[in-house]
Amino acid sequence: MLPLSKHNMKIGFYFECNMKSGGVYQYAVNMLAAFKENKKHDYIIFTLSPDFPFEDFKDSNWKIVPIGFKRIKNSEEGKSVNEEKSVAPTFRRKINLLIINLLRALRLYRVEIFLARLNSKKRALNFEGHGIDLMVYHGPSEMSYLSNIPSLVVVHELQHRFNRQFPEVWSLGQWEKREYLYKNVAKKATIVIVEIDQNKREFCEIYGRDENTVEVIRCAPPIYLTKNVSEEKKKEVALKHSLPPGFLFYPAQFWPHKNHRNLIEAVKILRDKGEIFHLVLPGSKQELWGEYEKVLQKIKDLKIENQIHLIGYADNDEMSALFALCSAMIIPSFMGRIQTPTIEAWFMDKPVLQSNVPGILDEVFDAALLFDPSNPEDIAEKIHSFSKDENLQKQLVLNGKKVLERWSFSNLSNKLNACIDRFDKKSAR
Known part of the structure; x- marks a missing residue:
C-alpha cells in the first residue's frame, strides 16, 4: 500500500489505450492533465499501454503502475523506455486472439464475454491493496463493476443502438458485448461522464440511470497540438x-x-x-x-x-x-x-x-x-x-x-475536478 499523505483522497486511473486509439487516447491524456491541476489528491495510474506519457507525470503525488510491461533504463540515453516483461505475454496474446476468433466463428459470443469477464476480474486485482478511494476509467470498462472500488466511468457514445448496419458495433457479438457492458456500467458505476447533453438523455433513458449521477463534461483539443508550426x-x-x-x-x-x-x-x-x-x-x-x-x-x-x-x-x-x-x-x-x-x-x-x-x-x-x-x-x-x-x-x-x-481544456479541467471534489465531500459524510 502507498504511504499515507496529507492529500484528501487516492484516485486510481486505469489507462489502457495507445496512440493509435486516436481520440480515445487524447481524451484520456487530457483527463490526466486536468488531474495534475488538482494537487490535493494522490493519483495511482495503472497502465497497460507502453504509450503512456511517463515523463509528464513525475510529481510526488503520482505513482505509475505498469501492467504487462516494465520500465528499463536506456543505457545510451539514460532515459526510461518500455519493454515487454517477457516473450510469454506476446505469445499468450496470440493464443488468446486465436481462441477469440474461433469462438466468433462458432458464434459463441456469450462464451467470449464470459472469458473476457474472467480476464477483467483477474486484472482488477491489480487495484487492490493501494487504499484507492475512487477508480477512474477513461472509457467503459468491465473492471469498473467487477471491482468493489467506487468508480467514475466515461461513456463516449451509444452508437451501437442507432447504427446497427455497421459490423464494428453489431457483428461478431459486438452488440451483445456492448449491451452487457453498458447495462452493468449504468447499474454499478458511482459516477458516469458523457460528452454532450443528448448522450446523457439517451444513456439514462435506455439504461435507467438516474440523471443526477451523470455529468456532462465536454472533451478538449489534444494538448500536443500547436498553431506555431515552423x-x-x-x-x-x-x-x-x-x-x-x-x-x-x-x-x-x-x-x-x-x-x-x-x-x-x-x-x-x-x-x-x-x-x-x-x-x-x-x-x-x-x-x-x-x-x-x-x-x-x-x-x-x-x-x-x-x-x-x-x-x-x-x-x-x-x-x-x-x-x-x-x-x-x-x-x-x-x-x-x-x-x-x-x-x-x-x-x-x-x-x-x-x-x-x-x-x-x-x-x-x-x-x-x-x-x-x-x-x-x-x-x-x-x-x-x-x-x-x-x-x-x-x-x-x-x-x-x-x-x-x-x-476548452479549462472547462474540462474545472468540471472534472469539481466532480471529483464533490465525490470527496460526499464520501466524507
Missing part, C-alpha cells in the same frame, strides 16, 4: 508524404462507419467535372473489418491514386504540421455528433465540413458546413461550394472559434 517542419512533413498544398484532411481509423469510400467517390465526381482536390487520409488499418483494403481497391477502381494520400499513422509531431498544411477538415462519418478532429480543426483555425447526422446542430451550430454522408454527390457539391466561397471559409473559422469555448 516552415521547416511543414516542409519536412509535406516532403515526407509527397503532399501538395491545400489538401482536404480526414484523420480517422479505417472503420466502415468512418465512410472513407463515399468521400473518395466525391473526389472522383469532382475530378470528372474538372476540379482536382487532394485528400490526405492518416489512420490505422483496422484489419478486422477489412475496410482498408476496400478503400484501397476503391481508389484503384476510380483511378485517382494520385489524388488520395494514404499516409498511415501520423504521430503527434506530424499532426500539427498536417493541420497547418491543409485547407479544411472534412468528416464524412456516419457516427458521432461531435468528433475529435472537429474540435482539433476549430482549435487550429481550420474550416470544417461534416456529416449531417441527428443531433449535430446542437453541437456544431453554424461552425461546420454539413452534408449528407450517404450521398457522394452532396459531399462533392459541398466541397465545390466551399472551395469557391472565401467568405464562407473565413466565417466557418470564426464560428469555430466561438463554439470552441464550450470545448
Whole structure:
C-alpha cells in the first residue's frame, strides 16, 4: 500500500489505450492533465499501454503502475523506455486472439464475454491493496463493476443502438458485448461522464440511470497540438508524404462507419467535372473489418491514386504540421455528433465540413458546413461550394472559434475536478 499523505483522497486511473486509439487516447491524456491541476489528491495510474506519457507525470503525488510491461533504463540515453516483461505475454496474446476468433466463428459470443469477464476480474486485482478511494476509467470498462472500488466511468457514445448496419458495433457479438457492458456500467458505476447533453438523455433513458449521477463534461483539443508550426517542419512533413498544398484532411481509423469510400467517390465526381482536390487520409488499418483494403481497391477502381494520400499513422509531431498544411477538415462519418478532429480543426483555425447526422446542430451550430454522408454527390457539391466561397471559409473559422469555448481544456479541467471534489465531500459524510 502507498504511504499515507496529507492529500484528501487516492484516485486510481486505469489507462489502457495507445496512440493509435486516436481520440480515445487524447481524451484520456487530457483527463490526466486536468488531474495534475488538482494537487490535493494522490493519483495511482495503472497502465497497460507502453504509450503512456511517463515523463509528464513525475510529481510526488503520482505513482505509475505498469501492467504487462516494465520500465528499463536506456543505457545510451539514460532515459526510461518500455519493454515487454517477457516473450510469454506476446505469445499468450496470440493464443488468446486465436481462441477469440474461433469462438466468433462458432458464434459463441456469450462464451467470449464470459472469458473476457474472467480476464477483467483477474486484472482488477491489480487495484487492490493501494487504499484507492475512487477508480477512474477513461472509457467503459468491465473492471469498473467487477471491482468493489467506487468508480467514475466515461461513456463516449451509444452508437451501437442507432447504427446497427455497421459490423464494428453489431457483428461478431459486438452488440451483445456492448449491451452487457453498458447495462452493468449504468447499474454499478458511482459516477458516469458523457460528452454532450443528448448522450446523457439517451444513456439514462435506455439504461435507467438516474440523471443526477451523470455529468456532462465536454472533451478538449489534444494538448500536443500547436498553431506555431515552423516552415521547416511543414516542409519536412509535406516532403515526407509527397503532399501538395491545400489538401482536404480526414484523420480517422479505417472503420466502415468512418465512410472513407463515399468521400473518395466525391473526389472522383469532382475530378470528372474538372476540379482536382487532394485528400490526405492518416489512420490505422483496422484489419478486422477489412475496410482498408476496400478503400484501397476503391481508389484503384476510380483511378485517382494520385489524388488520395494514404499516409498511415501520423504521430503527434506530424499532426500539427498536417493541420497547418491543409485547407479544411472534412468528416464524412456516419457516427458521432461531435468528433475529435472537429474540435482539433476549430482549435487550429481550420474550416470544417461534416456529416449531417441527428443531433449535430446542437453541437456544431453554424461552425461546420454539413452534408449528407450517404450521398457522394452532396459531399462533392459541398466541397465545390466551399472551395469557391472565401467568405464562407473565413466565417466557418470564426464560428469555430466561438463554439470552441464550450470545448476548452479549462472547462474540462474545472468540471472534472469539481466532480471529483464533490465525490470527496460526499464520501466524507
